[in-house]
Amino acid sequence: MGDVKLSRRRFFEKLTPTGGGVRIEPVAPLPAEDIFKVDDQHFTRHLTLQGGLDPYQGPWTQAQAAHLLRRTTFGLKYAHVQQMLALGNAEAAVDAILDVPATVPDPPVNNYNNLNAQVPFIDPNVPSGQTWINAPYNVEFEGVRIESWRGWWLNRMIEGEANIQEKMTLFWHNHFATQTDAVFRGKAAYLHNQMLRRNALGNFRTFVKEVTLDPLMLVFLNGYLNNLIAPDENYARELQELFTVGKDSPVTYTEDDVVAAARVLTGWTFNNNEEVVFVPQLHDQGFKVFSTFYGNAIIQGSANGSAELDALINMILQKEEVSLYICRKIYRFFVYYNIDQDVEANVIVPMAQIFRDNNYEIKPVMKALLQSEHFFDAVNKGAMIKNPLDLVVGLLRNYNLSLPEPTLLDNYSIRLGINYFCGALQMLPGSPPNVAGWSAYRQIPTFYRNWISADTIRNRNLITDIMAFSGADVGPEKLIINHIAFAAQFPNTSDPNALIEDTLAILYPMPISAIKKFYLKSILLSGQASDHYWTDAWNAFLNNPTDPMAVQTVWFRLATMHKYIMNLAEYQLS
Amino acid sequence: MKRRTFLRNTGLAAAWATFQHQGLAINPMAQVPFNRALAEGGNSNDRVLVLIELNGGNDGLNTFIPIDQMDNLAINRPQVLIPENLSLKLNGTIKNALHPSMPEFRNLFNDGKMSVVQNVGYPNQDYSHFRSMDIWMTGANSDQYLETGWAGRYMQSLHPDFPDGYPNAQNPDPLAIQISPIVSLALMGNTFPMGIGITDPNFDYQFVNDPEPPPSSPYGFELEYVRLVTKQAQVYYNAVKNAAENGLNTGDYPENNQLAQNLKIVAQLINGGLTTPIYIVSLGGFDTHSEQVDGTFGNTEGNHANLLRTLSEAVGAFQKNLEDLGLADRVAGMTFSEFGRTIASNASDGTDHGAAAPLFVFGKNVIPGIIGDNPEIPDNPIVSYDIAMQHDFRSVYASALKDWFGVANPEEILGQNYPILPIFKAAASGTHVVDKANSLDVSNYPNPFHSSTTFTFTLENTGFVVITLVDMAGRELKTVAEGTYPTGTHRVLFNRNELPNGHYFYQVKVNGKMVTKHLVVN
Numbered sequence A: 001m002g003d004v005k006l007s008r009r010r011f012f013e014k015l016t017p018t019g020g021g022v023r024i025e026p027v028a029p030l031p032a033e034d035i036f037k038v039d040d041q042h043f044t045r046h047l048t049l050q051g052g053l054d055p056y057q058g059p060w061t062q063a064q065a066a067h068l069l070r071r072t073t074f075g076l077k078y079a080h081v082q083q084m085l086a087l088g089n090a091e092a093a094v095d096a097i098l099d100v101p102a103t104v105p106d107p108p109v110n111n112y113n114n115l116n117a118q119v120p121f122i123d124p125n126v127p128s129g130q131t132w133i134n135a136p137y138n139v140e141f142e143g144v145r146i147e148s149w150r151g152w153w154l155n156r157m158i159e160g161e162a163n164i165q166e167k168m169t170l171f172w173h174n175h176f177a178t179q180t181d182a183v184f185r186g187k188a189a190y191l192h193n194q195m196l197r198r199n200a201l202g203n204f205r206t207f208v209k210e211v212t213l214d215p216l217m218l219v220f221l222n223g224y225l226n227n228l229i230a231p232d233e234n235y236a237r238e239l240q241e242l243f244t245v246g247k248d249s250p251v252t253y254t255e256d257d258v259v260a261a262a263r264v265l266t267g268w269t270f271n272n273n274e275e276v277v278f279v280p281q282l283h284d285q286g287f288k289v290f291s292t293f294y295g296n297a298i299i300q301g302s303a304n305g306s307a308e309l310d311a312l313i314n315m316i317l318q319k320e321e322v323s324l325y326i327c328r329k330i331y332r333f334f335v336y337y338n339i340d341q342d343v344e345a346n347v348i349v350p351m352a353q354i355f356r357d358n359n360y361e362i363k364p365v366m367k368a369l370l371q372s373e374h375f376f377d378a379v380n381k382g383a384m385i386k387n388p389l390d391l392v393v394g395l396l397r398n399y400n401l402s403l404p405e406p407t408l409l410d411n412y413s414i415r416l417g418i419n420y421f422c423g424a425l426q427m428l429p430g431s432p433p434n435v436a437g438w439s440a441y442r443q444i445p446t447f448y449r450n451w452i453s454a455d456t457i458r459n460r461n462l463i464t465d466i467m468a469f470s471g472a473d474v475g476p477e478k479l480i481i482n483h484i485a486f487a488a489q490f491p492n493t494s495d496p497n498a499l500i501e502d503t504l505a506i507l508y509p510m511p512i513s514a515i516k517k518f519y520l521k522s523i524l525l526s527g528q529a530s531d532h533y534w535t536d537a538w539n540a541f542l543n544n545p546t547d548p549m550a551v552q553t554v555w556f557r558l559a560t561m562h563k564y565i566m567n568l569a570e571y572q573l574s
Numbered sequence B: 001m002k003r004r005t006f007l008r009n010t011g012l013a014a015a016w017a018t019f020q021h022q023g024l025a026i027n028p029m030a031q032v033p034f035n036r037a038l039a040e041g042g043n044s045n046d047r048v049l050v051l052i053e054l055n056g057g058n059d060g061l062n063t064f065i066p067i068d069q070m071d072n073l074a075i076n077r078p079q080v081l082i083p084e085n086l087s088l089k090l091n092g093t094i095k096n097a098l099h100p101s102m103p104e105f106r107n108l109f110n111d112g113k114m115s116v117v118q119n120v121g122y123p124n125q126d127y128s129h130f131r132s133m134d135i136w137m138t139g140a141n142s143d144q145y146l147e148t149g150w151a152g153r154y155m156q157s158l159h160p161d162f163p164d165g166y167p168n169a170q171n172p173d174p175l176a177i178q179i180s181p182i183v184s185l186a187l188m189g190n191t192f193p194m195g196i197g198i199t200d201p202n203f204d205y206q207f208v209n210d211p212e213p214p215p216s217s218p219y220g221f222e223l224e225y226v227r228l229v230t231k232q233a234q235v236y237y238n239a240v241k242n243a244a245e246n247g248l249n250t251g252d253y254p255e256n257n258q259l260a261q262n263l264k265i266v267a268q269l270i271n272g273g274l275t276t277p278i279y280i281v282s283l284g285g286f287d288t289h290s291e292q293v294d295g296t297f298g299n300t301e302g303n304h305a306n307l308l309r310t311l312s313e314a315v316g317a318f319q320k321n322l323e324d325l326g327l328a329d330r331v332a333g334m335t336f337s338e339f340g341r342t343i344a345s346n347a348s349d350g351t352d353h354g355a356a357a358p359l360f361v362f363g364k365n366v367i368p369g370i371i372g373d374n375p376e377i378p379d380n381p382i383v384s385y386d387i388a389m390q391h392d393f394r395s396v397y398a399s400a401l402k403d404w405f406g407v408a409n410p411e412e413i414l415g416q417n418y419p420i421l422p423i424f425k426a427a428a429s430g431t432h433v434v435d436k437a438n439s440l441d442v443s444n445y446p447n448p449f450h451s452s453t454t455f456t457f458t459l460e461n462t463g464f465v466v467i468t469l470v471d472m473a474g475r476e477l478k479t480v481a482e483g484t485y486p487t488g489t490h491r492v493l494f495n496r497n498e499l500p501n502g503h504y505f506y507q508v509k510v511n512g513k514m515v516t517k518h519l520v521v522n
Helices: A001-015 A062-072 A078-086 A091-096 A139-159 A164-177 A186-197 A204-212 A215-219 A234-244 A255-264 A305-317 A321-332 A342-358 A361-371 A387-399 A408-424 A446-453 A454-470 A484-489 A496-506 A512-523 A532-543 A547-569 B003-009 B012-020 B066-074 B101-111 B127-140 B150-158 B218-246 B258-271 B303-324 B391-405
Strands: A268-270 A276-278 B050-053 B064-065 B088-090 B093-098 B115-121 B176-179 B196-198 B278-284 B331-337 B340-346 B352-355 B357-362 B369-371 B442-445 B452-459 B461-472 B476-485 B489-497 B501-509 B513-521
Touching: A001 B369, A062 A078, A062 A091, A062 A164, A062 A361, A078 A091, A078 A496, A091 A361, A091 A496, A139 A164, A139 A387, A164 A186, A164 A321, A186 A204, A186 A215, A204 A234, A204 A305, A204 B461, A215 A268, A234 A305, A234 A321, A234 B196, A255 A305, A321 A342, A321 A361, A342 A361, A387 A408, A387 A454, A408 A454, A446 B218, A454 A547, A454 B196, A454 B218, A484 A496, A496 A512, A496 A532, A496 A547, A512 A547, A532 A547, A547 B391, B050 B258, B050 B303, B064 B066, B064 B303, B066 B093, B066 B218, B066 B340, B088 B101, B093 B101, B101 B115, B115 B391, B150 B176, B150 B278, B150 B369, B150 B391, B176 B258, B196 B218, B218 B258, B258 B278, B303 B391, B331 B391, B357 B391, B442 B513, B452 B461, B452 B476, B452 B501, B461 B489, B476 B489
Parallel strands: B050 B278, B050 B331, B115 B369, B176 B196, B176 B278
Antiparallel strands: A268 A276, B064 B093, B088 B093, B115 B357, B331 B357, B340 B352, B442 B452, B452 B489, B461 B476, B461 B501, B501 B513
């Protein structure tokens, strides 16, 4: 659609207020009402979430397939919905969602040479277009390598297939949260991310050990400074408080357990190749005694740090609390934040049982949850406020957009620009606010609502407006929704009713009222009564897809409608 | 290239400019014309409290340095110790000094515009950042979970129907403003945040209004929330923008200091006539487990020094600006942090999570001086030895509510009675007798002791006395005495029983005063 794009750009030049040219038909406002009236009953918790982990046996419809995709990928693509529908039932679809490719894609490359036009900026160790992940640490280039990595990650989210890989990686990033900028080592960031991917659906026991001995984590929580002479409790505390046991139960580990675990963890550090090494001389080889919470366990001191670490992890994972805590976090990330007694008894406890029965394998738990009656229950749909990545990456995926990257520097800067949007909305991947991850997944009682403030709701609207109309200035060409391509993917685009139904099935998680649909149609019809005005306009475009007038007629109406769709609160939900 | 530099160089300005550009407006939300003459404001008086959150757990011992404990500090924290001769001396005290990077704080103190509350914390310290910050935000006990914020409850008590019917002619302005994209738990009301988060006061955007009732389901529950934030944002942002325009502020604030720039916005909004009584700003990075100090500069430089400099410069500029604008009489500021740090330093040139720490309140109408005593630093480093609480943080809240905002019964907001501390000059004269000398004559003998010791205390008036034994981590172990005692000197015998050898504290509370002392069993 290259020609379309050209004429569109010309068209937009005319659109500016001073340019005149095109007049938008005024749109009738929705019915007036006291805009500050609040219906109190909606501020009571609705405890109607139903069903347990029994497999979902109901009909396999577009609504079910879309719900599964919304929660396990970012946004959803029409093609992916068709893909899931073709599988015929929930179990097959969930198996496909959990079938994550083992192939490792190409690592991030040097796309930052000559980034600064004013001064020479050339990485001496890495040619342009080659990966920097094997290059030696270089403080001058760690910052751009991190952004190169962050952009690489973002692009993987944007381009992800119809499986859970990217959402699951983000889940674990939120769980084992690290701040890449605080560590400021590009290779460590990349290796850490690969480690999260490798373990995302694997074994939690192995995962905890790999996280513990991960260079990024060793720096972030000072594990590499934790030694016999001066134990540093930072990692030992978060290992228990945030990564495994949690603090959901009043009966939990003690401060003495933090100290004892810190002593077990002494002696681990890493070299400049990001290789983790154990230094027995820095390891506290005395015996470590734990509290009654851990059954007064004793870990014998030795010069074998790995064996002691295994003993520590095994001791911790013997606590049932670990399985419950992790399953609650999974539930809050993939289903809903409110865990009442029914959900605890009928969903969390059975999930945790599966987790323990399978020696802490993650995949069986995810399978049980995602194919459950509870997951597909109608009241669970649409109740998740989109996190900023769901919104921004989800938007790009809703509209089948890839990032235009004709040159390496474009590749760098456009990804940086999109990441900047995510950061403005308070979710920059690789930079959670602290080691507890994003507050939307832990802060009682507000949870997902933490994403929405007067400030972020404005920025969310600005971003969707930009993407619908003016385009984001993040590369050589503006990044903008191709409204025509989006509409053209549906089977019956010339019928405004069908087009609106198909559009909303992608963009909104739940059906909307007839009056709202009527309103959307009035945008397509420019306030005219008869459907054929749209049909004629669309057919005129199909008959002559390079005619600027035909293009702008459908483009502008679609853009106006899409801006409005994304301005309504419904688009903030998933 | 360091992170900051390369962000500047990567052409993001263009992306941001686009981002700031307002999109096409369709169906703009109805503008509600408020007559500001009707505005009463969110509060019962015209006073403003600015809360400065120091995120991560500030090292109080290196901020407000107990000079009389220098020898023992040197033993416990050699890696981070601030040399006494480089710390900033204060008028009227030889026992305390400020970190060398805080000259503005020193000036505020010396000019009688600062109150320092010593050893603020809560019983049974929880060393988790997140739990501890939630405790500070909600005003909960350490074993209690509250879902509303302390400031949120205060606002809700004045505005019980909020958010229903807000904003309105009497209350056109936000009830609280956080200069942040996120609204903290401190502002959470019964069902809805009582304040809004903003980062740009000159904001202009027309949201789409959607009056449709939401369905009754979790989906509808969240939908309604997003819609309501949007509706409020539209009206409140107009109020904020008007205030920002009216209050145009040319005050002199350091440029590369985000906290200062955020406080500048606060001053601008107050100056512009916004009736908002509570503002929150924050500064992060205080979790100085490692590299708290840069040893090459004799420990006076480094990450913590930079943070304190940022804080001090920002507060100094803010206070001067308020005075220049004629607003200083009705604005006070207060720092807080989720906990202090360990007395002992670690080999990473840092400190770990601790317990109580000093808290600073500044403004023209604070009662200047130091409330409480220097913590006692032991002469031998013990890992689990932390600074015991002398003042419950909710005493500070109660004092702000009662004396600054004129709340008759702060216990209705805070759940129970906490001693009122002489921090703020009361809004209405005569409502509160100021007694800065928070001394209580308490001792015990023998100390150290083996089998028993005797506590002695003297009361000037009849009072309800509680003596509590606490461990080094601040955990309450035992109530030694509890009851009403008449005027005079009293003695209470305490038998050791099964108490293990070691270091302890005891706390004596009488009529809103509390003294913490060190106790050794051997």
